[in-house]
Amino acid sequence: xxxxxxxxxxxxxxxxxxxxxxxxxxxxxxxxxxxxxxxxxxxxxxxxxxxxxxxxxxxxxxxxxxxxxxxxxxxxxxxxxxxxxxxxxxxxxxxxxxxxxxxxxxxxxxxxxxxxxxxxxxxxxxxxxxxxxxxxxxxxxxxxxxxxxxxxxxxxxxxxxxxxxxxxxxxxxxxxxxxxxxxxxxxxxxxxxxxxxxxxxxxxxxxxxxxxxxxxxxxxxxxxxxxxxxxxxxxxxxxxxxxxxxxxxxxxxxxxxxxxxxxxxxxxxxxxxxxxxxxxxxxxxxxxxxxxxxxxxxxxxxxxxxxxxxxxxxxxxxxxxxxxxxxxxxxxxxxxxxxxxxxxxxxxxxxxxxxxxxxxxxxxxxxxxxxxxxxxxxxxxxxxxxxxxxxxxxxxxxxxxxxxxxxxxxxxxxxxxxxxxxxxxxxxxxxxxxxxxxxxxxxxxxxxxxxxxxxxxxxxxxxxxxxxxxxxxxxxxxxxxxxxxxxxxxx
Amino acid sequence: xxxxxxxxxxxxxxxxxxxxxxxxxxxxxxxxxxxxxxxxxxxxxxxxxxxxxxxxxxxxxxxxxxxxxxxxxxxxxxxxxxxxxxxxxxxxxxxxxxxxxxxxxxxxxxxxxxxxxxxxxxxxxxxxxxxxxxxxxxxxxxxxxxxxxxxxxxxxxxxxxxxxxxxxxxxxxxxxxxxxxxxxxxxxxxxxxxxxxxxxxxxxxxxxxxxxxxxxxxxxxxxxxxxxxxxxxxxxxxxxxxxxxxxxxxxxxxxxxxxxxxxxxxxxxxxxxxxxxxxxxxxxxxxxxxxxxxxxxxxxxxxxxxxxxxxxxxxxxxxxxxxxxxxxxxxxxxxxxxxxxxxxxxxxxxxxxxxxxxxxxxxxxxxxxxxxxxxxxxxxxxxxxxxxxxxxxxxxxxxxxxxxxxxxxxxxxxxxxxxxxxxxxxxxxxxxxxxxxxxxxxxx
Numbered sequence: 001x002x003x004x005x006x007x008x009x010x011x012x013x014x015x016x017x018x019x020x021x022x023x024x025x026x027x028x029x030x031x032x033x034x035x036x037x038x039x040x041x042x043x044x045x046x047x048x049x050x051x052x053x054x055x056x057x058x059x060x061x062x063x064x065x066x067x068x069x070x071x072x073x074x075x076x077x078x079x080x081x082x083x084x085x086x087x088x089x090x091x092x093x094x095x096x097x098x099x100x101x102x103x104x105x106x107x108x109x110x111x112x113x114x115x116x117x118x119x120x121x122x123x124x125x126x127x128x129x130x131x132x133x134x135x136x137x138x139x140x141x142x143x144x145x146x147x148x149x150x151x152x153x154x155x156x157x158x159x160x161x162x163x164x165x166x167x168x169x170x171x172x173x174x175x176x177x178x179x180x181x182x183x184x185x186x187x188x189x190x191x192x193x194x195x196x197x198x199x200x201x202x203x204x205x206x207x208x209x210x211x212x213x214x215x216x217x218x219x220x221x222x223x224x225x226x227x228x229x230x231x232x233x234x235x236x237x238x239x240x241x242x243x244x245x246x247x248x249x250x251x252x253x254x255x256x257x258x259x260x261x262x263x264x265x266x267x268x269x270x271x272x273x274x275x276x277x278x279x280x281x282x283x284x285x286x287x288x289x290x291x292x293x294x295x296x297x298x299x300x301x302x303x304x305x306x307x308x309x310x311x312x313x314x315x316x317x318x319x320x321x322x323x324x325x326x327x328x329x330x331x332x333x334x335x336x337x338x339x340x341x342x343x344x345x346x347x348x349x350x351x352x353x354x355x356x357x358x359x360x361x362x363x364x365x366x367x368x369x370x371x372x373x374x375x376x377x378x379x380x381x382x383x384x385x386x387x388x389x390x391x392x393x394x395x396x397x398x399x400x401x402x403x404x405x406x407x408x409x410x411x412x413x414x415x416x417x418x419x420x421x422x423x424x425x426x427x428x429x430x431x432x433x434x435x436x437x438x439x440x441x442x443x444x445x446x447x448x449x450x451x452x453x454x455x456x457x458x459x460x461x462x463x464x465x466x467x468x469x470x471x472x473x474x475x476x477x478x479x480x481x482x483x484x485x486x487x488x489x490x491x
Numbered sequence: 492x493x494x495x496x497x498x499x500x501x502x503x504x505x506x507x508x509x510x511x512x513x514x515x516x517x518x519x520x521x522x523x524x525x526x527x528x529x530x531x532x533x534x535x536x537x538x539x540x541x542x543x544x545x546x547x548x549x550x551x552x553x554x555x556x557x558x559x560x561x562x563x564x565x566x567x568x569x570x571x572x573x574x575x576x577x578x579x580x581x582x583x584x585x586x587x588x589x590x591x592x593x594x595x596x597x598x599x600x601x602x603x604x605x606x607x608x609x610x611x612x613x614x615x616x617x618x619x620x621x622x623x624x625x626x627x628x629x630x631x632x633x634x635x636x637x638x639x640x641x642x643x644x645x646x647x648x649x650x651x652x653x654x655x656x657x658x659x660x661x662x663x664x665x666x667x668x669x670x671x672x673x674x675x676x677x678x679x680x681x682x683x684x685x686x687x688x689x690x691x692x693x694x695x696x697x698x699x700x701x702x703x704x705x706x707x708x709x710x711x712x713x714x715x716x717x718x719x720x721x722x723x724x725x726x727x728x729x730x731x732x733x734x735x736x737x738x739x740x741x742x743x744x745x746x747x748x749x750x751x752x753x754x755x756x757x758x759x760x761x762x763x764x765x766x767x768x769x770x771x772x773x774x775x776x777x778x779x780x781x782x783x784x785x786x787x788x789x790x791x792x793x794x795x796x797x798x799x800x801x802x803x804x805x806x807x808x809x810x811x812x813x814x815x816x817x818x819x820x821x822x823x824x825x826x827x828x829x830x831x832x833x834x835x836x837x838x839x840x841x842x843x844x845x846x847x848x849x850x851x852x853x854x855x856x857x858x859x860x861x862x863x864x865x866x867x868x869x870x871x872x873x874x875x876x877x878x879x880x881x882x883x884x885x886x887x888x889x890x891x892x893x894x895x896x897x898x899x900x901x902x903x904x905x906x907x908x909x910x911x912x913x914x915x916x917x918x919x920x921x922x923x924x925x926x927x928x929x930x931x932x933x934x935x
Contacts (some may be wrong), residue, residue, distance in 0.1 A: 072558070
């Protein structure tokens with residue numbers, strides 16, 4: 001079978017080799033400068049190389065036994081080239097000189113540039129002094145400081161043991177933890193040369209309860225960025241209490257009756273509604289696809305006047321925080337909506353080039369096999385002046401969504417969210433628990449119905465899947481009130 | 492790409508370096524090219540070559556260590572073998588698989604057609620896709636764009652090998668596309684709908700037909716109506732029903748039963764779990780499966796497996812450990828990782844006698860959406876937005892802002908009719924399926 005991707009470039013390329021094992025550092029400068037120069041000489045207006053090394057570990061227990069210990073090691077590179085506003089992306093897990101050269105030549109060929117014409121030695125790209133966020137913040141020892149398999153297993157088994165004592169009608173329990181250590185190096189033909197180390201860790205508990213035909217399932221997680229001892233120190237006892245209580249209550253809950261409800265949404269993961277219903281529509285990739293109703297709304301009201309929202313990458317320890325994005329730009333804080341007025345979009349390099357919105361340090365990707373794209377980091381609605389009780393007391397008959405599940409937004413701005421734990425509100429007080437609710441609406445409409453925010457903002461870790469893969473994010477909000485929303489359920 | 496000889500040499504050299512270590516290695520090597528057409532008709536082009544492999548090491552103490560890597564470099568694999576051996580002592584101690592033996596792995600099936608066309612250039616991919624996007628965009632004045640589209644060609648080589656002499660290797664090629672368009676009729680909200688296609692080569696993929704179907708679907712949804720929320724008889728299209736089955740695939744997983752993460756138990760086998768007109772099989776070598784896998788993660792040859800016969804649960808997907816626990820032969824569904832799981836290959840839901848009058852008055856569900864968010868597989872419940880129609884006296888009108896909610900076990904038991912022909916979807920073949928009543932919510 002003929003290969004799909006040919007390796008037919010001529011020999012004679014410089015014999016500068018890729019550095020052997022070891023951290024991404026200055027030793028990569030000669031080769032990356034040369035390859036970027038080759039791309040520029042061949043006709044690319046801009047070229048970028050992204051190198052990635054990853055070391056992950058996942059440990060799982062089920063029903064009181066360790067059932068999986070999964071270490072994983074990966075290495076890869078992505079090459080992105082632009083000619084005008086046209087761009088191409090090629091990825092490989094061959095980080096040798098020939099592997100990288102192959103990737104850049106594939107990219108050049110796809111752009112219509114003649115890579116073979118440029119073998120003569122010419123001027124390399126002059127990379128800036130290495131901006132080493134890892135060294136500057138003492139991250140090089142992070143991996144060695146993390147918990148080992150034995151310690152993680154012990155903690156997970158202990159959590160499982162407590163769960164099995166506390167949760168009634170337990171059918172199965174699962175505890176898991178993962179550590180994702182990632183080293184990246186970005187070099188670009190505009191001189192960017194930056195390195196970072198990221199460390200994401202997560203601890204998760206889940207229970208499945210059953211009593212006859214009644215069933216409930218609950219899970220909850222805590223996560224961090226850049227805290228090496230997180231899995232040694234995170235206190236999951238409050239989480240155990242939380243999910244054991246919720247699972248017990250929801251085991252007996254009736255299905256919600258479908259209809260229109262005013263809604264009070266809890267803080268923490270309640271922020272997923274803003275993430276899905278509005279945040280995605282403020283990414284410049286959505287402008288490019290013409291799938292956002294807000295493309296021409298900069299400076300205009302798009303939300304209720306009581307709503308202010310941010311996206312940022314700087315909150316210490318938050319799951320979406322990053323010292324630099326995957327295009328080598330330092331993180332920053334971006335005001336998205338101020339008192340209902342759209343102030344900024346979330347922009348990566350390509351979005352900035354194509355639409356003129358300033359880059360926001362938001363070029364992110366799951367791994368080397370994706371080109372960076374404009375993506376959210378820590379995204380949250382700012383706190384207001386009310387207390388959560390005031391919001392609930394202001395609802396005659398409605399729904400209180402304590403725990404949200406996942407959700408999605410479609411190409412027309414229609415969104416939906418699963419609700420994991422909900423209660424009816426009757427005459428300003430919480431009533432009986434209900435399950436099976438789905439919140440349905442359209443982004444442009446719902447943003448104008450978020451009419452009041454409480455003063456109790458909290459963040460929650462999550463995962464976001466979109467054009468550049470699945471990335472770590474944070475959602476957050478205070479308790480907030482939605483005047484009216486469609487709730488799908490069982491009539 | 493990796494050759495059979497390469498795999499043999501790899502096992503030989505690793506065994507030589509670690510003479511007393513028993514191990515297996517499975518993985519794939521993949522090359523792909525993808526083109527997307529942007530709204531301004533510029534191309535977004537990507538290409539990728541990658542290798543991924545999973546090493547499992549059986550230690551003398553009877554434990555197993557697992558490591559995932561992205562390189563088949565001898566030095567790195569040796570290092571991975573050592574890490575796996577170290578991880579084994581801290582890993583699971585019970586229900587561990589034995590290293591697969593050639594005599595137990597079965598004979599690989601032969602495909603009726605293994606013909607894969609030659610790959611085309613990325614320029615040709617782009618030209619073909621652009622033509623399809625233009626065709627779709629120009630097919631109706633209310634279609635405003637095709638924001639989600641792609642045409643990909645992919646060549647993959649899967650392999651499995653171990654120190655006991657079992658070596659499996661398979662080449663495959665797939666060309667796939669999706670076209671998801673957006674449109675709006677005056678006085679109505681924007682709508683989106685699309686279609687997909689998959690074949691072994693560019694030459695056999697009818698992009699124009701995909702564009703035509705996507706256009707017809709979207710146009711049929713441009714003037715939607717709202718209905719009262721309530722209970723309605725429902726018909727799932729073949730692809731929608733397969734999506735629902737797939738979301739509740741823990742119903743057929745022996746591993747999930749062992750983990751107590753299924754609505755079924757070991758005793759469910761032989762029980763009536765669905766209406767008697769329902770027959771479901773996993774059929775990896777079905778002619779409609781354009782990229783069949785010939786062996787699973789343990790190197791076991793795949794085969795057809797009956798799951799539901801006349802409504803009775805007759806089979807479960809097994810890997811070697813679950814098969815041993817249940818006392819049955821392994822079925823070739825192993826998905827190997829740090830923990831062994833199982834996976835379906837290709838659903839085959841048999842056609843029935845036709846929908847009859849069920850199709851004259853119903854809510855027809857074309858596409859279920861947001862399955863990742865609206866399905867609770869441990870509870871059996873779902874609440875999902877969908878693209879569909881209200882059909883009254885045979886006249887159909889599109890619906891907007893609708894969700895369907897229910898319970899999978901009730902759905903299976905309340906099937907009233909199956910269409911007389913099957914629809915090919917990405918994960919299998921299935922007829923339209925009529926269900927007596929489900930709760931439909933419509934946005935006000």
